[in-house]
Amino acid sequence: MKFSKRKIKKSILDILVYIVLFIIVIPGAWIIFTSIRPNVEINAYPPVWIPSKITFEEYRQDFFSHGLQEQAVPIRNYLFNSLTVAISSTIMALLLGTLAGFAFARFNFKGKDTLFLTIILTRAVPGIALSLPLFMLFIKWKLVDTLLGLSIVYIAYNIPFTIWIMDGFFREIPQDIEEAARIDGCTKWQAFIKIDLPLSTPGLAACGIFAFLMAWNEFQLASVLTRSLSSKTLPVGLFDFTSEFVMNWRGMCAMAVIMFIPAIAFTFLVSKNLVKGLTFGAIK
Amino acid sequence: MVLKKERYLPFFLIIPSVMVILSIVAFPLLFSLYVSFTSYSLLDPHSMVFNGLENYLTLLKDSIFWHSLLNTVIFLTVGLNSELLLGLGIALLLAREIRGGRILRTIAMIPMMFAPALVGFQFKWFFNDQVGLVNNLLYSLNVISKPILWLIGPRLSMLSILVAEIWRGTSFMTIIFTAGLMSLPKDPFEAAEVDGASGFKKFRYITFPLLSPFVFIAMAIRSLDIATAFDIVQIMTGGGPAHRTELMWTYVYRLSIVDTQFGLGCAMSYVTVIISVLFAFYLFKQLIKARR
DSSP states (O other), rough: HHHHHHHHHHHHHHHHHHHHHHHHHOOOOHHHHHHHHHGTTTSSSSSSSSSOOOOHHHHIIIOOOOEEEEEOOOOOHHHHHHHHHHHHHHHHHHHHHHHHHHHHHHOOOTTHHHHHHHHHTTTSSSSHHHHHHHHHHHHHTTTTTTTHHHHHHHHHHHHHHHHHHHHHHHHHOHHHHHHHHHHTTOHHHHIIIIIIHHTHHHHHHHHHHHHHHHHHHHHHHHHHHHOOOTTOOOOGGGGGGBSSSOOOOOHHHHHHHHHHHHHHHHHHHHHHHHHHHHHHHHOO | OOOOHHHHHHHHHHHHHHHHIIIIIIIHHHHHHHHHHHHTTTTGGGGOOOOOTHHHHHHHHHHHHHHHHHHHHHHHHHHHHHHHHHHHHHHHTSSSSOTHHHHHHHTHHHHHOOHHHHHHHHHHHHTTTTTTTTHHHHTTOOOOOOOOOTTSHHHHHHHHEEEEEEHHHHHHHHHHHHHHHHTTTTTHHHHHHTTOHHHHIIIIIIIIIHHHHHHHHHHHHHHTTTHHHHHHHHHHTOOTTTTOOOOOOHHHIIIIISSSSSSHHHHHHHHHHHHHHHHHHHHHHHHHHHHH
């Protein structure tokens, strides 16, 4: 009898999981459906849940229309800018942050803990507080509206987190392994490349996904530091679908789907390492 | 023995990172600190005149300033605690043996990948009183006969921005807690089972203490990017109507851009920087304590 009681409890909880996840998924699903449904169904009353007809009109218009159509949003330029900035800044932040994290984990020097905490806390500075003074400095440095300028900003924002996680990973690797390698004639640098780095892949993966998502989704700084097609990114481009009186909801949803594909692909790619990377490096 | 050559190695490894952070974060902050002591207005380039602490005194006397701080405290307290509790609840459901567990856990990650700006637009649309999905649905179910002003009502507007923030923030907590729960050792639970402990007791005396480091990590990481809530709120309500959803971040934007009082805006942004950094500092201290 006890067995079946347990089984009932389990199935109730299982159903609860599906309900909760269904609620979580609704906003995302609504966006996908809106991007492929006929225009008349958008904002229809009563709401139409499942599209009656699937149309890729919006994608065709935004992505494959040549010429200067009035309604077309230069989504390809935005996509190119977003990819360039997100990928280059992620790689650089990982590179610089990993080197610094290694230094923090393996060397002792005066003021180490204070420097470490100071670097981490720079990440907590809100973008809104930085964007305007940064804009004024960028005018002087000729970095406004450039992909380089935006990338540097995202590198600076992602370094602290990388240092924090990678420091945790490197400290967990026993010194003995590295010493053994050095007795065998490895230099400190070779030991770093051949031993420490491969052992901390989960940390790298976790930092990578965080840096990528931050750069990919960031809006505040990008909206101030970018002006034109040469550097505007996708989140800033969302505003192209708004005008004073009407919103092109279907266009915005199509763009949201485009934005979502690289984010989800990248997350799936590293998802196995993500959680281990985040918690291992930070706990120990 | 440390080789002489290697004594300076850590500095060479750290210096590139420090240089980038100095030029992108520290330098602009010094600049805005200076501007916060001037009467600089965006409309008049010659207005950068030193006026001492006047901007800060103006803020202290400004009732909207205090109102925005109070709103921020409410927003973060309700928001972060709800995310924590919901995240824990969903994690407890997900960290069991369940059909398609891996896929379900991945689905729970989805809101985390949304751009905050997109979340803002999306919930602005859902909560729109004319064409929004929420009112539309309530109409067709005959629950309401006139539109609910989700983004306008005094309490409702705060609730609406909180719903958006919680929808996005919960998934991060869920992921960390699910991982935490799945990594817990099995022995204490089996021992408790033998002793006949109830489900609640097991949670209170075994699960919760073992999970607490994960709570601190999640909170510490979250504290580093709570300011992304600005994107959501700025797009949904812009801090309005009548400052009802004004948070300290939206007030920085209002003062410096909308009202073009850049000097005053810089003073306000300095207040937000100090509050944000102290908040993160406090959580990191807790995390370090929990590690020991």
